[in-house]
Amino acid sequence: MAVDYISLWNEQQEAANRQKQLWNDGRNFWEDPENIGRFVDRLMNGDRSRIEGQIAAMQIPAGSTVLDIGAGPGTLAVPLALAGCRVTVVEPSAGMRAAMKDYREMTGAPEIREIPSRWEDADPLEVGVHDVVVASFSLALDDIGPSLLKIDSAAKRSVHLFWFLTPPAWTRANFCLWPKLHGSEFTAGPTADLLWNCLCQLGIYPDVTVEHVDKGQRYPTEEEIVADYCRRLYARDDRQREIVAAFVHERVVRTETGFCIPGVSKTAHIRWEK
Amino acid sequence: MCCENPGTPGAAIDYVRLWDEQHARSLAQKERMGEGRGKFWSDQDVVDRFVRKVISGDRSRIENQIAEMRIPPGSSVLDIGAGPGTLAVPLALMGCRVTVVEPSAPMGAAMDNYRRLVNAPPIREIRSCWEDVDPADAGVHDVVVASRSLVMGDIRDSLLKMDAAAEHAVHLYWFLSPPFASGGNAELWPLLHGEPYCGEADADILWNALCQLGIYANVHVETRDRTQRYAGLEELREDYYNHLSVKEDWQREIVDAFLLERAVPDGSEYVVPGRSRTAHIWWEK
Numbered sequence: 001m002a003v004d005y006i007s008l009w010n011e012q013q014e015a016a017n018r019q020k021q022l023w024n025d026g027r028n029f030w031e032d033p034e035n036i037g038r039f040v041d042r043l044m045n046g047d048r049s050r051i052e053g054q055i056a057a058m059q060i061p062a063g064s065t066v067l068d069i070g071a072g073p074g075t076l077a078v079p080l081a082l083a084g085c086r087v088t089v090v091e092p093s094a095g096m097r098a099a100m101k102d103y104r105e106m107t108g109a110p111e112i113r114e115i116p117s118r119w120e121d122a123d124p125l126e127v128g129v130h131d132v133v134v135a136s137f138s139l140a141l142d143d144i145g146p147s148l149l150k151i152d153s154a155a156k157r158s159v160h161l162f163w164f165l166t167p168p169a170w171t172r173a174n175f176c177l178w179p180k181l182h183g184s185e186f187t188a189g190p191t192a193d194l195l196w197n198c199l200c201q202l203g204i205y206p207d208v209t210v211e212h213v214d215k216g217q218r219y220p221t222e223e224e225i226v227a228d229y230c231r232r233l234y235a236r237d238d239r240q241r242e243i244v245a246a247f248v249h250e251r252v253v254r255t256e257t258g259f260c261i262p263g264v265s266k267t268a269h270i271r272w273e274k
Numbered sequence: 275m276c277c278e279n280p281g282t283p284g285a286a287i288d289y290v291r292l293w294d295e296q297h298a299r300s301l302a303q304k305e306r307m308g309e310g311r312g313k314f315w316s317d318q319d320v321v322d323r324f325v326r327k328v329i330s331g332d333r334s335r336i337e338n339q340i341a342e343m344r345i346p347p348g349s350s351v352l353d354i355g356a357g358p359g360t361l362a363v364p365l366a367l368m369g370c371r372v373t374v375v376e377p378s379a380p381m382g383a384a385m386d387n388y389r390r391l392v393n394a395p396p397i398r399e400i401r402s403c404w405e406d407v408d409p410a411d412a413g414v415h416d417v418v419v420a421s422r423s424l425v426m427g428d429i430r431d432s433l434l435k436m437d438a439a440a441e442h443a444v445h446l447y448w449f450l451s452p453p454f455a456s457g458g459n460a461e462l463w464p465l466l467h468g469e470p471y472c473g474e475a476d477a478d479i480l481w482n483a484l485c486q487l488g489i490y491a492n493v494h495v496e497t498r499d500r501t502q503r504y505a506g507l508e509e510l511r512e513d514y515y516n517h518l519s520v521k522e523d524w525q526r527e528i529v530d531a532f533l534l535e536r537a538v539p540d541g542s543e544y545v546v547p548g549r550s551r552t553a554h555i556w557w558e559k
Contacts, residue, residue: 003287206495
């Protein structure tokens, strides 16, 4: 039985990247101020139960050193720092780092060390070794084998990875609309089942806890949903925007806190101790 | 509508087929050795040795299993491939209403003895392979358990039938690195039989097959030093001959030489050091 899961992950990741690069004109999704703005808004005003659930599930003792890879606007890093952990983040996007600084100052959380880099490019000596390493929905990494081994080497006690086990609910629009918008099938990135297989292939046999996600992402208005979906789907001309708007309009639901498109998905918390 | 149900991209590999093919290879090898379906576990000596281990061996593994499944007392439990009642009897003692599916008659008799010995309440028995059980006969239970008993073909139907038989949860235990690979068995087999050993597929294939069936299960991996204990050198040799289908003197010599090198005396007992990994795969409904 010799399936090379690491190559499979890399192939799927590269195919997903190629598709994005084809349409994004060289712009990086995570550097776009509007995308960052929406991310931060969700962090400040959205449902915090998932973040609380993640932090509770990791059971990180106060005082631990934590390395958060792809920390975004500090979604986990800031609460962990507030809980008494000494946190280092690796985050390549300047916009996200600025958002984290705002979030940290707003909550009065202690200093967080920043490494402004992609994980693949981070120098292991500069990164150092930490009690716990976390990477939450940030595993769109090139060459997964060395990236995972580098994660393992940076951890003294445990590693926690969170990733999509089924494509997230919003990708339903991609699967459905991509052919109409761009004339080709949508290529989704690799999922957590493949990630677990890669780790087993590397001789790491981690535990998996599956989470059921049944809350759609919250938006303040229906127009915001259309704008976000247009950006994710690279819908730019009027014909494309109309297709996206019709898709959204058919599915949008009003909730107490705004608007969302309902959908279910599964995420995996993959963890191992050392 | 197709787009309402995006497929998982990882499903490019047909894990269900991988499992079934590996099971078929393993079965074919067993049959070549004259140990086809169920014969191994119907051998009275094998059952006796197994039962001795369950009753007088290290109980911490069984206790851990029962603790981590967290089955509320009073639950109805279906134990598939229950063997001599390793889990079924303690679960019945705890107040669960237990039904077992077990094809081997000597195992059934052993469970009966074990149950009486500890005064556990009656356990309903279905004397059959899981593949052949009629779902109406199996019924629906709060919890379904299959512990180290997934030597099953047609894994798709076997797993879906387990899922359908469970109201609240399913707990599977299976080897992530097979016990056979431990303790030197896998390296001895080619020397004895001139071909590689064909084991069953591991728990990683099982978990992926479940994902392929739309069942997204939790996994807990347990690594254990597998220091299996034997009362004496004779018992140790017999167990190895048996597992390795040894029938000729020249084969016995190979095994004896190997054990002389690897078996470690521990007080009056012998152990062969090794390591095994078991996955607890479970889902709630």
